[in-house]
Amino acid sequence: MSVPTEAGEIPAYLWLPNGGTGPGLLLLQEIFGVSGYIQRRGAGLAAAGYVVLAPELYWRLDATGVDESAPSAIDDAMALATRLDWDAAVGDARAGLEHLCGRDEVRGGTGLIGFCLGGGLAFSVAAEDSPDVLVSYYGSAIPNLLHLAPQVNMPSLHHFGLADAYIDQAMVQRIRDAVTADGRPAEFEVYEGANHAFDNDDFMLYHPEASALAWQRTLDFLSRTLPT
Numbered sequence: 374m375s376v377p378t379e380a381g382e383i384p385a386y387l388w389l390p391n392g393g394t395g396p397g398l399l400l401l402q403e404i405f406g407v408s409g410y411i412q413r414r415g416a417g418l419a420a421a422g423y424v425v426l427a428p429e430l431y432w433r434l435d436a437t438g439v440d441e442s443a444p445s446a447i448d449d450a451m452a453l454a455t456r457l458d459w460d461a462a463v464g465d466a467r468a469g470l471e472h473l474c475g476r477d478e479v480r481g482g483t484g485l486i487g488f489c490l491g492g493g494l495a496f497s498v499a500a501e502d503s504p505d506v507l508v509s510y511y512g513s514a515i516p517n518l519l520h521l522a523p524q525v526n527m528p529s530l531h532h533f534g535l536a537d538a539y540i541d542q543a544m545v546q547r548i549r550d551a552v553t554a555d556g557r558p559a560e561f562e563v564y565e566g567a568n569h570a571f572d573n574d575d576f577m578l579y580h581p582e583a584s585a586l587a588w589q590r591t592l593d594f595l596s597r598t599l600p601t
Contacts, residue, residue: 376428376465376472383465384429384437386412388419389478396505396599397473397483399498400427401466401491403570404450404513406438410575411488418486421592422601424478428469430462430494441576454490459514463497470502482506484599486591489513489570500524506598508591511537511569516544522551528558528598532587534567534580562590 375382386407400415402408407427415425429437434456439449474483484506487495493514499507500521507529509515531552533545540548545563552559567583570576574584 376426376469378465378468380433380461383432383468385469386415386425386427386429388415388425390419390422390424390601392422394478394480395422395424395601396481397476397479398423398425398595398599399466399470399473399483399485399495399504400425401485401487401494401498402427402430402438403441403489403491403573404454405441405446405573405576406431406436406450406453408438408441408573408575410441410573414488414572417588418595421595423595423599424473424476426469426473426476428465430465430491431457432465433458433461441573446576457490462494463501466494466498467502470498470504481601482599484508484595486510487512488572493518496525497521499527499529503527506530506595508532508594510572510587511540513539513569515548516540519548519551522554522557525552525559526557528560528594530560530562530591530594532562532564532572532590534564534569534571534583536566537569539569560594562587 482505492509492512564583571580
């Protein structure tokens with residue numbers, strides 16, 4: 374399937390729950406693209422009762438992503454991510470959310486869930502479009518987006534590892550302070566010993582205990598804030 378924009382059609386993946394309808398979740402990729410891992414997360418969210426849409430955000434680069442298990446995965450993914458036009462990617466994600474909201478299968482609200490690159494993009498989209506919920510896993514761009522925190526007023530859940538090589542503990546605390554300020558309904562979870570991308574079971578930084586706990590917390594949060 375695809376998502377229409379003024380610049381063309383964004384290739385996208387769609388997963389439907391067993392009942393065919395449910396609340397919508399826009400799933401935003403890591404720097405590796407809509408990889409097998411991201412696709413498994415989409416299928417898992419659909420199994421939990423959600424209509425899930427994952428746009429290919431590298432489409433303007435004529436690329437889909439890289440194999441995160443390859444020795445050169447980080448270098449290859451960073452090369453793609455540095456070529457990504459951030460504002461265009463935010464616009465494409467917003468187009469994905471609009472498309473998702475308009476689908477007949479979506480009943481009962483819409484939310485965002487993003488990982489790494491997608492965690493920051495989801496934060497930006499949430500600030501502009503005010504979806505019903507936001508889930509962000511170690512959003513790599515969030516340190517540069519804290520000025521948007523006052524606009525992220527919906528229930529949100531943020532996951533960070535305390536051994537993140539890209540976002541140190543002092544920055545994690547700054548993010549926590551920003552997203553939870555002024556009584557905003559944000560939940561913030563941290564994981565001892567977990568590095569960046571700890572949820573990706575195809576990547577060398579995978580932390581199975583942190584991944585399992587964060588995923589259960591995500592499903593519990595969604596069941597409370599975006600019930601099926």
